[in-house]
Amino acid sequence: RASRQWHPEDTVIQTAHSQIGGENFTLIAGPDSVESQTHIDAMAQAVKATGATILRGGSFKPRTNPYSFQGYGESGLKEHRQAADQFGLDMMTEIMDTRDFDLIDHYTDIFQVGARNMQNFSLLKQLGQQVKPVGLKRGMSATIDDLLNAAEYILAAGNPNVFLIERGIRTFDNKYTRNTFDVAAVPVLQQLTHLPVLVDPSHAAGKRSLVQPLALAGVAAGAQGLMIEIHDQPGKALVDGAQALTPNELKDIMQKAKAIKTIV
Numbered sequence: 001r002a003s004r005q006w007h008p009e010d011t012v013i014q015t016a017h018s019q020i021g022g023e024n025f026t027l028i029a030g031p032d033s034v035e036s037q038t039h040i041d042a043m044a045q046a047v048k049a050t051g052a053t054i055l056r057g058g059s060f061k062p063r064t065n066p067y068s069f070q071g072y073g074e075s076g077l078k079e080h081r082q083a084a085d086q087f088g089l090d091m092m093t094e095i096m097d098t099r100d101f102d103l104i105d106h107y108t109d110i111f112q113v114g115a116r117n118m119q120n121f122s123l124l125k126q127l128g129q130q131v132k133p134v135g136l137k138r139g140m141s142a143t144i145d146d147l148l149n150a151a152e153y154i155l156a157a158g159n160p161n162v163f164l165i166e167r168g169i170r171t172f173d174n175k176y177t178r179n180t181f182d183v184a185a186v187p188v189l190q191q192l193t194h195l196p197v198l199v200d201p202s203h204a205a206g207k208r209s210l211v212q213p214l215a216l217a218g219v220a221a222g223a224q225g226l227m228i229e230i231h232d233q234p235g236k237a238l239v240d241g242a243q244a245l246t247p248n249e250l251k252d253i254m255q256k257a258k259a260i261k262t263i264v
């Protein structure tokens with residue numbers, strides 16, 4: 001069902017504020033984590049001004065270290081929902097566990113399945129039994145076929161609204177980048193599947209100075225959208241401040257991305 005043989009035309013996912021896939025270019029932006037109502041409101045206003053239609057933000061965080069901040073849970077979801085509504089944006093947030101489905105479903109417009117849960121098959125099946133869009137991130141050790149098979153679980157269970165996000169994979173060299181951004185995955189996936197393919201340079205790079213070059217490389221390779229983390233004071237971000245851009249830096253990327261889009 002994910003293959004172009006099954007469905008030759010590009011899938012276009014329609015939400016209240018976004019069209020994802022086909023000729024559309026979708027910007028998903030926001031902080032790594034929902035930090036407070038004031039903060040998520042300010043971030044929503046900033047991303048809206050930059051042309052984003054989807055406000056990202058984690059309230060259930062998949063942290064490598066169990067002692068790291070894990071997200072504010074339901075209070076974060078509430079604040080996120082309020083900010084998205086106030087600024088006319090879709091809300092997208094991560095779900096890690098089937099047991100959180102009802103709670104997160106109550107608030108979100110779009111489910112995010114993170115790299116670490118790309119092969120959480122129970123979760124994929126559950127997200128397949130409803131029709132809200134699912135942004136499926138490539139696992140850090142997943143092949144392209146693994147990613148497509150993970151998408152297949154959601155599609156096979158009945159939900160056609162899946163989009164894919166390349167966010168970097170583990171390679172032998174992670175001294176200067178957190179992950180290796182697999183830019184070739186964009187055209188390869190687009191040849192193999194009709195599902196929209198977006199890129200997340202923030203998690204690939206792990207480092208602010210690399211986010212713009214990787215974002216623009218993804219756009220040049222034909223990505224149908226970007227997911228980028230921002231923060232007004234990156235040094236104070238509760239999670240992943242090192243990769244967060246300021247709203248002005250996001251604006252700069254979008255201007256350059258638009259110029260690239262005119263020639264690819």
Ligand code: PEP
Nearest residue numbers: 058114115116137167203
């Ligand atoms: C995220 O987008 O918040 C995140 C944790 O990303 P990934 O699953 O790609 O690591």
